[in-house]
Amino acid sequence: FISVDVNRKVLPFMCIIALRLSMREGISEVTPTALAIYASLLIKLGFAIKEGAQLATLALEVQALHRYESSVANVAILSYGTIFGFMKPLEDCVKPLGDAVRIGLRVGDMTHAASCCNIYLL
DSSP: OOOTTSOTTTHHHHHHHHHHHHHHHOOOTTHHHHHHHHHHHHHHTTOOHHHHHHHHHHHHHHHHHHTOOTTHHHHHHHHHHHTGGGTSOHHHHHHHHHHHHHHHHHHTOHHHHHHHHHHHHO
16 A cells, blocks of 8 residues: 655655545545554544544454455554554454464565564564
C-alpha cells in the first residue's frame, strides 16, 4: 500500500483519502492499513490511546472478515507494535506478531514482516 519512499508529510493525507474512498466505494484491501495508520496518527497527535485502539481493533476485524492477507504484517506492526503494546499485556501481543511475520513472509511483505519480527523477538 505505502512505499518506503513516500514523503512522511503526505502519509496522513493519503490515509484520509484511503478512508474516504473506503467509505464511498466500499471496503477494499487498503482499508485495514488506512485504519491502522489513522489510529497510530491519532495517538501521535495526542488523542486518547483508547480511541486509537478502537480503530486498530476495527482494522483487524475488517482484515479478518475479508481475509486480506497482503496487509497483515503492516496492520500488526501498527496495532500490536505501537498501540496494543501499551494497553495489553505483552504476552497478548506476541502471538499476533509472530503470525504476522509468517503471513508477511508468505505474501512477500518483507519490510513489515521484518518489523513484526523485530518486536516479536524483543
